[in-house]
Amino acid sequence: MNKYILNIVYGLGALIVISALAFKIFQPIQVLPRMQLAPAFLLVDQDNRPLTSEDLRGQFVIYSFTYTNCPAPCYNINDTVKEIQSRLGEVELNNIPVTFVTLSIDPERDTAEVLNAYAQTLGADTTRWKFATTTNQTLLKTVIGVGLETYYEKKEDGSFAFDPAFVLVDGLGIVRAEYRYATEVSNTDRILRHLGVLADEVKNSTGTNKLAYEAAHLFLCYAP
Amino acid sequence: MTTQKMHIDPYERNWMIFSAIMLVLFATAVSVAAFGMGIQVPAPEQRVDPRTVATDPNSPWSNPGLREIATGKYDAYVLARAIPNWEYLPKEMTVPAGSSVSFYVTSSDVQHGFKIQDTNANFMVIPGQVSKLTIKFDKPGTYNFICTEYCGSGHGVMYGAIIVTP
Numbered sequence: 352m353n354k355y356i357l358n359i360v361y362g363l364g365a366l367i368v369i370s371a372l373a374f375k376i377f378q379p380i381q382v383l384p385r386m387q388l389a390p391a392f393l394l395v396d397q398d399n400r401p402l403t404s405e406d407l408r409g410q411f412v413i414y415s416f417t418y419t420n421c422p423a424p425c426y427n428i429n430d431t432v433k434e435i436q437s438r439l440g441e442v443e444l445n446n447i448p449v450t451f452v453t454l455s456i457d458p459e460r461d462t463a464e465v466l467n468a469y470a471q472t473l474g475a476d477t478t479r480w481k482f483a484t485t486t487n488q489t490l491l492k493t494v495i496g497v498g499l500e501t502y503y504e505k506k507e508d509g510s511f512a513f514d515p516a517f518v519l520v521d522g523l524g525i526v527r528a529e530y531r532y533a534t535e536v537s538n539t540d541r542i543l544r545h546l547g548v549l550a551d552e553v554k555n556s557t558g559t560n561k562l563a564y565e566a567a568h569l570f571l572c573y574a575p
Numbered sequence: 576m577t578t579q580k581m582h583i584d585p586y587e588r589n590w591m592i593f594s595a596i597m598l599v600l601f602a603t604a605v606s607v608a609a610f611g612m613g614i615q616v617p618a619p620e621q622r623v624d625p626r627t628v629a630t631d632p633n634s635p636w637s638n639p640g641l642r643e644i645a646t647g648k649y650d651a652y653v654l655a656r657a658i659p660n661w662e663y664l665p666k667e668m669t670v671p672a673g674s675s676v677s678f679y680v681t682s683s684d685v686q687h688g689f690k691i692q693d694t695n696a697n698f699m700v701i702p703g704q705v706s707k708l709t710i711k712f713d714k715p716g717t718y719n720f721i722c723t724e725y726c727g728s729g730h731g732v733m734y735g736a737i738i739v740t741p
Contacts, residue, residue: 502642531635
């Protein structure tokens with residue numbers, strides 16, 4: 352009798368190991384990594400109103416960085432934002448809004464008025480595409496450099512060297528993806544796909560399924 | 576049903592027990608390192624096009640080197656290449672002690688390695704992939720980095736250094 356029990360115990364052990372391997376190899380659930388907490392901030396938006404990190408909870412936020420004097424095409428940052436906005440219908444977002452926040456790295460010249468004019472030139476709907484900055488240079492450097500891990504530095508001639516990155520933050524304020532290289536033409540497709548993955552997780556990660564999603568995080572089943 | 580006791584030589588049995596204990600110890604060590612001490616595995620960060628990564632002016636590797644993203648926090652864009660003469664760009668980087676440096680390493684030709692001596696940074700550099708790892712340098716000194724994947728006849732001269740100033 353002992354032998355049967357022992358076989359069952361071994362069988363169960365093997366089953367657990369095999370299913371864990373299968374879960375990792377076939378990746379039935381894919382997620383985005385939880386990279387770090389997004390920074391908390393109080394900035395000023397294009398309408399001269401305060402914009403805080405708390406205002407942006409409960410929605411997907413895509414941060415981008417630029418300055419209004421950046422010579423065109425300026426890494427195609429704004430074109431990418433426009434393309435993503437126009438193609439949002441292609442992904443199942445379950446009514447979770449997607450907000451774009453463009454942070455200006457040049458607060459000396461980019462006042463609220465300048466940003467407002469810039470938004471109008473771009474034809475941006477400022478409820479879903481906000482422009483913000485702060486004259487507190489230390490805060491700006493902390494938010495962008497430490498919080499969103501993006502490089503920018505003023506050059507001698509008044510222009511800026513910076514990483515034309517996109518940073519995707521989820522509704523809980525956790526950084527879920529960074530798209531660092533504007534040279535990648537596939538950025539738009541990748542961001543749209545990732546928004547779908549995030550929305551799926553929000554929708555399905557409840558009850559028992561939550562454990563499966565946590566397992567996907569544990570086994571690093573990250574969406575490409 | 577009768578159970579028959581299998582005869583195992585004590586010497587063999589001891590070694591079996593020993594190897595089982597080793598397995599458990601290793602599994603525990605890996606789990607503690609991953610979850611308790613937060614040791615990161617260098618994962619591929621993003622894909623890039625190896626044909627243009629070093630020449631495209633919009634690519635950070637067209638101008639590789641250190642960038643200070645905040646006080647004491649650096650990004651290091653490092654390009655490993657076998658053409659023309661097996662080298663890392665940049666060959667030398669200087670940071671003050673206590674800095675945390677995120678290395679973004681990619682290759683413009685073949686597969687290379689990137690190991691920083693006296694740290695736990697050691698990863699593959701694959702063309703088309705960006706490998707990222709963050710290291711905090713607390714002790715001043717010179718940390719050499721070398722290529723650990725055989726990449727051609729100049730493999731042995733492929734090295735560089737991170738100089739940590741007090």
